[in-house]
Amino acid sequence: MTALTSALAGSAEWTAAAQAMEAKLAELDGVNAELAQAGGEKAVERHRGRGKLTARERIDLLIDRDTPFLELCPYAAWGSDFPVGASMVGGIGVVSGVECLITANDPTIAGGTSNPRTLKKSLRLMDISLKNRLPHISLVESGGANLPTQSEIFIPGGDTFRRLAELSKAGIPTIAIVFGNSTAGGAYHPGMSDHVVMIENRSKVFLGGPPLVKAATGEISDDESLGGAQMHARTSGLADHFARDEQDALRIGRRIVARLNWAKAGPAPGPSVEPLFDAEELLGVVPGDLKIPFDPREVLARVVDGSDFDEFKPLYGSGIVTGWARIHGYPVGVIANSKGVIFSEEAQKTTQFIQIANRQRTPLLFLHNTTGYMVGRRYEEGGIIKHGSMMVNAVSTSEVPHISVLVGASYGAGHYGMCGRAFDPRFLFAWPSAKSAVMGGAQLADVVTSVAKASAEARGLPFDDEKNELRRQAIERQIEAESLPLFLSGLVYDDGIIDPRDTRTVLGLSLSAIANGPIESDRTYGIFRM
CATH class of the missing domain: 3.90.226.10 (2-enoyl-CoA Hydratase; Chain A, domain 1)
Known part of the structure; x- marks a missing residue:
């Protein structure tokens, strides 16, 4: 020893x-x-009033009892205009004895819509799944992109679908359990997953909702017939599994993992x-x-x-x-x-x-x-x-x-x-x-202000030492905060x-x-x- x-x-x-x-x-x-x-007491109460579980409750029921959940990137979006956590919970948990990368949209935060920090967090979690060969389970309930920030989401957001394809190609299972909306571009998330679970009268997956369909084609429809679980399980074939409620969907998700015949290769x-x-x-x-x-x-x-x-x-x-x-x-x-x-x-x-x-x-x-x-x-x-x-x-x-x-x-x-x-x-x-x-903040501030003083002297310009010191202090505070x-x-x-x-x-x-x-x-x- x-x-x-x-x-x-x-x-x-x-x-x-x-x-x-x-x-x-x-x-x-x-x-x-x-x-x-999460999205605040009122939002959580409203969510539960609809008979729904929170994102963290869904994860707790999915993973094996008395096993740890290593939450990843929990502070995403801190200090930004978006809620801490970036409308998503993600991490590594054990499901039916298999370590999995789990992501869950948080619908109590702006309906689970994705903002730029959500996208960054989502891509990082998918990268961890791919690099470490972790089956990827998505607990989906999202209103899609946060529209005011669509310019920062739409084009890079396609990377999420590319990575789903890469995971599947690498032989890493992808499982989508749809708890609510997964519309427009979000419909491709279950569409590109290996296994899809949808819930009766809850899951709604369509490229265009009833208002958009009416505006585009004149067709009048409703959520259920256009993209509900019954339709996708019986008609389109998108749903591989039809669940009666959220607990049943999580049970099915656990059984899917149990049947993966997954073994560690390390x-x-x-x-x-x-x-x-x-x-x-x-x-x-x-x-x-x-x-x-x-x-x-x-x-x-x-x-x-x-x-x-x-x-x-x-x-x-x-x-x-x-x-x-x-x-x-x-x-x-x-x-x-x-x-x-x-x-x-x-x-x-x-x-x-x-x-x-x-x-x-x-x-x-x-x-x-x-x-x-x-x-x-x-x-x-x-x-x-x-x-x-x-x-x-x-x-x-x-x-x-x-x-x-x-x-x-x-x-x-x-x-x-x-x-x-x-x-x-x-x-x-x-x-x-x-x-x-x-x-360090002090060193960086000294470098910036020293360069400014040397530049003024080289050009023969007057230099205000008092203002420069105030500038130095401001820079130091900024760098300290950003470090x-x-x-x-x-x-x-x-x-x-x-x-x-x-x-x-x-x-x-x-x-x-x-x-x-x-x-x-x-x-x-x-x-x-x-």
Whole structure:
């Protein structure tokens, strides 16, 4: 055993950091309360008054009893003109023993209509389904596109139908359970799904509703005869299964999954061993001031199986910790920032480690706390561009699955080298303590105002230092606000903000989802600039 030790317990630094984290979690609790309200008390009451279940209630009845549901992108649309959650609930749950990607339109929010953030969230969830070979179940009840924002939805929205086709082509089952409206372009969602369940007197699927049909053709019709469940089950053949009510539809959905003969194609986990240290202590790992460094081994000691970690090159490039561990029995290679700044040695060490992980077909876990690659004449002469590029190249072309967790800072090209969103990690989560931007707010504000002053001086123009200072402060406030996890999560730049104490569980569920497909790597790379 190579068990990690800990120096955290009882220190004043831990107490201060834990208090700062608890304050951030309290803020998150307020946003979670917004999510729980869905479209508001009146909208939920009206919905239930029609004999309908809420989106979350439908998911609860669909998944196996006493199994977890890993909600993904829950804070989509935060800070925008649209309700938090983007009119949709989505995540990974176990249905009839099979891990599935589940999405549910929330009809209590503007009738479940899709706004631009809904589309972004939906495409991300479909991407997770495809990459991890998760059967895709859609609980459909939507009024279609949010018409005032149609210019941002109509053209890119076609990607949802293309991805349904891609899922089916890849042999990943797609199941649509229609609870209400699925009209116009939305009619193609059940139309392109492998399995379709419709509910008597509830489901309505048509390209054009009665008003549009009358306007276009003069034909007078009603919802049921035009696109109801009876018609689609008996006449058009769109409905594969006819349900009597919502509970019956969910029961049928569970039976469809049970008959898929689905089996995981990835590696089975080994025995799972609890860490030696209490997850509660994770609250005090990250200082309230991210300028203060912390040891990522303190995180690993409370996350990996048995707190057992075999470190790779511990004496070289010590600003990044690399090594091997298991989480809930699944093997992982860990890449964690230790000192914030990435030097040439860290970049070279990480590149080698990524190559080894690909040779061994071992998934990689990135724990972010970096201000970026080192700058300055000495480091430019030492080849920091080459070595940083080598690390980015390795991350870009690595074929084993990646999971990223933004624990602290994630700035500049360091965000790229540590497998940020643009580098296609299978999952990316953030702690409430995380921040991410091109650089820190103070540094960016100083750069912008310094450039403005130098430009004025070069042109011989007068310069107002007082106004420039006010501008600097405004820029710093803006960048600080835009680097916070809720802002970034609202843009669907992560898959969720997680309580640090839940990190081991979230990573275990993610690794289990990844294991639905084989861990593959062709072990080839492009040219590294040496």
